[in-house]
Amino acid sequence: MHFALLGNNRIEAQPKLNGLCSCCSKPVIAKCGTRKIWHWAHKSKTDCDNWWEPETEWHRTWKNNYSADWQEISLLNKRTGEKHIADVRTVHNLVIEFQHSHINPQERTSREQFYKNMVWVVDGTRLKRDYPRFLKEWKSDGISEVHQTDKSGIFKVWFPEFCFPEHWLKSSVPVIFDFRGDGSMDDSEGLRNTLYCLFPQFGRHARVAKISRKAFIKATTNGEWTLRVLDFINEFRIQDEIELRKQQQTMPHSSNKIIYTWRGIPLIGGYKKNRKRL
Structure with a gap:
């Protein structure tokens, strides 16, 4: 600590x-x-605190972007007596957890339920294969189908499991992936310096936002982050409902085409049915 x-x-x-x-x-x-x-x-x-993990330089560098008074704040659930140390808790009651080591889904869910208003920042350089896999998909060389929306900086991703570690996909709060690490890795295209925010998925595809470090730190510091996230999520829900209604109106009730699915997503005519996961 x-x-x-x-x-x-x-x-x-x-x-x-x-x-x-x-x-x-x-x-x-x-x-x-x-x-x-x-x-x-x-x-x-x-x-x-059994949630505490040994700190790396990556942890310390991130935490030092925030006031020392906001770092390592002990929080108590008065009803249960459960107590944990948040990496950062701002004056706007936003908890920011910086995660380098592997975390199992049960603990991830427990933390999200305990802190409630929170965001994860994940070290995307922990495993060597994570960034090359992400880069391949993000540059449209893979099969994730990354499409930019009409809102600048936000993308739809049909198969996020090909882009990001699978144990983060069901998070109920935003997950920020940081692929820069300690800054010593090759980044000729400047992609590592951008943060990639995976929003909680409610509809048929995931949404990912590209955001600069400066913008993320500013929004989480001045209190704008939580309101922006809620606005985005509400907008995503409305968009998904509209798309679903359109699909139901245009898709024939009877068809000779076989409809396959991938994690609940309909794939008409077996499109990508035989594509293997990387």
């Missing part, structure tokens, strides 16, 4: 210091070596 309590102050790790964990109030010691970023660690194994 980045901060611990020393007296009434939240301080960063420094050599030979001892402090208290802001979540469980148990002793922590400063770890200030040369191999890992300086951090606080519990003196002994303890039942603190």
Whole structure:
């Protein structure tokens, strides 16, 4: 962890210091070596926050885009007594969780239900194959069918499982994919510097928005993010309802064509039926 309590102050790790964990109030010691970023660690194994993961430089760099007063905020569910540390919680009550390591769907769902108003930022460089797979699909060389909508920067994706890790596809909140990592990877086309926001999917296809880092940080800082997301999602729902009605009106009730499906999406005449997943 980045901060611990020393007296009434939240301080960063420094050599030979001892402090208290802001979540469980148990002793922590400063770890200030040369191999890992300086951090606080519990003196002994303890039942603190089982959602907490070791921080990387990627975590710390992202968190430092926000005020120190917003970082590592302990939140308590008064009804259940459950307590967890949010990576960032803004003054507008938006929680931002930065996720590098693998997370199972059950824990992802639990976090979303606990924090409610939140957004994930996922390190897309954890697995070597994730970015090449995404790039192939995004540049229309794959079979995901990425189509830009009439709204600038927002795309429809028919098969998001070919673009993104599958365990993020059913998230109930937006997921931001960051493919830049520590910035040392080759990016001749400048695609890694853009963030890609996967919205919760309600209709026949997913929506993905391209957004700059500066715009994301600004929107999550000034309180605009939550309202924008709600507006987008409401608009997506309306668009899907209109498309569904049009399809029902134009599709004949009886047809000799075979209708195949992929994850519930009708594929007329077996289109892409035999395409193998990468």
